[in-house]
Amino acid sequence: MTLQKTTQAKLKALFTEAEASKAFLASKKDPKKTITDVIQAMVKELDAEIFELKNQEGKAASSALGFAVVFYKDSQLLIGPIYIAKAYQGQGFSKVLLEQIVQLAKSKNLVSIYTKTWGANKASRHLFTSYGFTQTKEVLDDRADGDSTVSYIYQLRSD
Numbered sequence: 001m002t003l004q005k006t007t008q009a010k011l012k013a014l015f016t017e018a019e020a021s022k023a024f025l026a027s028k029k030d031p032k033k034t035i036t037d038v039i040q041a042m043v044k045e046l047d048a049e050i051f052e053l054k055n056q057e058g059k060a061a062s063s064a065l066g067f068a069v070v071f072y073k074d075s076q077l078l079i080g081p082i083y084i085a086k087a088y089q090g091q092g093f094s095k096v097l098l099e100q101i102v103q104l105a106k107s108k109n110l111v112s113i114y115t116k117t118w119g120a121n122k123a124s125r126h127l128f129t130s131y132g133f134t135q136t137k138e139v140l141d142d143r144a145d146g147d148s149t150v151s152y153i154y155q156l157r158s159d
């Protein structure tokens, strides 16, 4: 498995699938914003990078199993949206994706990894806690009425 830098255009099929399956919860502030809009803004405003998870190096974009959007602030790597293609969900690939992100952060000598998800997202909440992330905050009714935004941190170094 490899993590390779890519663009939203190259991963169009995966983004289309994610949108069609309503994989991401719409923002309460702007319900019309799609995940494509959100990631476009992250790339523009936060210099976010898009990575695809691939089986083998050098294969075509269609062989991507999923994607992760990451950006950096101070000595921290921030994980934005992550997605594993429907056909590959439930087979442990999100853990591989996280492991690759951890290696990326370590290679940059960063201190920690930070991420957020929504309260009702059992799959991602389970993923982060079982991987060793610690929940730091839960903001109630932030994402939708009755749903929250939950923050997680993964410490790489103690300083």
Ligand SMILES: CC(C)(COP(=O)(O)OP(=O)(O)OC[C@H]1O[C@@H](n2cnc3c(N)ncnc32)[C@H](O)[C@@H]1OP(=O)(O)O)[C@@H](O)C(=O)NCCC(=O)NCCS
Pocket (backbone or CB within 6 Å): 023, 024, 080, 081, 082, 083, 084, 085, 088, 089, 090, 091, 092, 093, 094, 095, 096, 116, 117, 121, 122, 123, 124, 126, 127, 130, 131
């Ligand atoms: C969240 C997501 C990335 C998980 O990817 P995945 O490859 O299917 O997950 P894995 O197979 O690696 O499973 C990881 C762990 O989560 C658990 N899990 C997976 N799907 C689950 C679900 N629907 N409900 C509860 N637990 C779930 C697995 O059992 C596994 O647990 P374990 O550590 O005890 O073995 C994937 O479901 C997805 O892309 N969802 C849509 C987008 C999304 O929600 N992204 C995250 C928020 S940005």
